[in-house]
Amino acid sequence: MNFGLDRFIEAMLYRSPPYILEHVQLVLIPLGIAAAIAFPAGVLLTRPRFRRYTGRVMSVFNAGQTIPPLAVIALFFPFLGLGYRPALIALTLYALLPIARNTLAGLAGVPFEVKEAARGMGMTGWQVLTQVEVPLSLPVVISGLKTSAVLTAGTAALAALVGGKGMGAVIFAGINFFRVELILAGTLYIGIMALCLDRLLSFFESRITPSHMK
Amino acid sequence: METAAGVVKFILDNSGRIAEYAGNHFSLVLTVLAFSLVLWISVGLFISRHDRLAGGVIGLANVLFVIPSISLFGLFVTIPQLGLGRSSAALALILYAMMPLVRSVYRGVKSVDRWVIEAGRGMGMSEMQILFQIQIPMAWPVVFAGIRVAVVMITGMATVATFIGERNLGRLIHHGITRGNAEMIIAGAVVVALMALLLDYAMGLIERKVTSPGLRHGDRDLQ
């Protein structure tokens, strides 16, 4: 391996930082939109009226996971052209699956007896949802968010292929010119981002989880 | 519909090339799977017996998993002994498979009801007999969930290896992007997805063969 410390420092301090903000956006915006779609959808799909579809929707989600990330990124560009927006849409779709999957699994996994007991005490459907189902399924839901965040942070590197900018530009430059320092620097920043997101979500989780459930 | 017809036409017109790419893709996935299963199931079993190592090993697997696939491929290419092509691609994919496999084996073994183990020990089963006759057979459902996640993931990520010289289905997507050819991209995505589904299905069949009917009751759809 042809590694130069000075070139690595240059890559860390000057070549990569301009792409940080773009990459953060490429992760946070799709994640936010995906969560905004997946949570209500998950809640809706576990209501009594739709419950019989839960299994089928789940298998659609599982099948969706077989589409390779590279293909998800690439699929939109022939229709929407090159650029930032197609990349955002593709990443949103990509981020959606783990969140939706875990929301569904989390809500469906709340023990029937607990819901029954809550109803028996006179809680309305809305109260059962907000005071029983959501708090109990939160750990599973958050772990879906974490998985999604980590996967999206990595996959966003591929956005550079379709003109979506981000840290991928640094990494691809490194691959094309055989510059290990560039690859390392880009990877390091993406890793740090993924780690920060993971920690942030853990912190969020610990703040809203009742202490006895930890 | 126009696109769908275009995709079918593209696949028919290029069946020779697609078959070659699919063959390469499949052999890479199978190679990675074979090595990963032997390596990571052993590691998973090992840390389930040595809990002090578990945190570190699973932490390492998580860190590896955070590295974007394109970076890991790119980094291995720059190592002269590996270079462009199969060994770099295989090594990177094997490392990715560590997280789902090691974690599921560890979890599977650890989730075995302690009273079943207590009963086994109380009847005079040795630690090895408890491992091979109780813990491993009872862990299969959890382990297979991990194997299936890993298979689907490896098949999808293998497409990225096209950037380091693998002539596989990722090439259709890669070239589709550079030429602005939607049919080509979709054809690549569809064939990869089919391959992933096929492998997932095959793993499901093996799971049914391996897992005792005594463990297959109840609703496992949502796990």
Added chain:
Amino acid sequence: MIQLERVKKVFPNTAVPAVDELSFTVEQGNVCVFVGPSGCGKTTIIRMINRLVEPTSGSIFIDGENILQVDSDRLRRRIGYVIQQVGLLPHRTIEQNVGLVPRLLNWPEDRIARRVAELLEMVGLDPAEAAQKYPYQLSGGQMQRAGVARALAADPPIMLMDEPFGAVDPILRGRLQDEFLRLQREVQKTICFVTHDINEALKMGDYIVVLNAGKLVQKGTPMELLSSPANDFVKALIGDDRGVKLLDLTRAESLVADGSIKSPAVKDCSCFIDALQPVKMALEQMMKHDTDSVGIRRGDEVIGALTWAEIKKHIHRISGDEG
């Protein structure tokens, strides 16, 4: 025969010993019940006998052999072990579960098959129906029976049973207890039985060991415990209905004095019980028929009568202090 000599167990990071300098002997063919509140060390004792827990000090002998000198796995294959959670292997059929220890001992397959069928029959499961089922297909009571069959498989001379009937409903528990007593008359094992239920202890035990905070409080037959409890702890454990419990353990024949056939009470009797039935049944009949005397029969022959006054006198005599 199981002997414990000054056995002590202190778990790491605890100040108080779980079992404190305990010594006693369980004779061949006896059922010894360990009873006491949770945390009294009763489970730890039987787990030390099959070396799932190693004693801190003291020694345990089985038929004169120090168990610490036997390989622990081999020791356990000679000791039947039944726990409340049963712990059937969910991925094995009932046949495989029951045949587990014989397979560990490398019995030939045809002998295992015969043994399994015999055992399932013995514990009241239909071999044709149950053998190929998986544990999840059985009811709680059936699982418990399969657990007992599994423990008996290699015909171990010793059985350790940790609240074996604790997880089933009271009606089923009573039935399993009766079946177990019938089985024990047949197999004559040396049994250590743990329970927190004093009624179960009185019913199952040849001897009862009462424990509190790791210490032996009293050891004796059910009758000894009821008639002369060692202290207030044992009295509280037995409860306020000591007299009635005594009458449940006393056979009617033991109260019929020789020659009581001539007693004037006999001709007044409007109801009868069998000589082997407990005295409690006599009270039941008295209440039902609104009378003060019950005739005692052995077969067709009337051997005597019990009167309300005699029963009262009996209670006072053996429980001594109660007026």
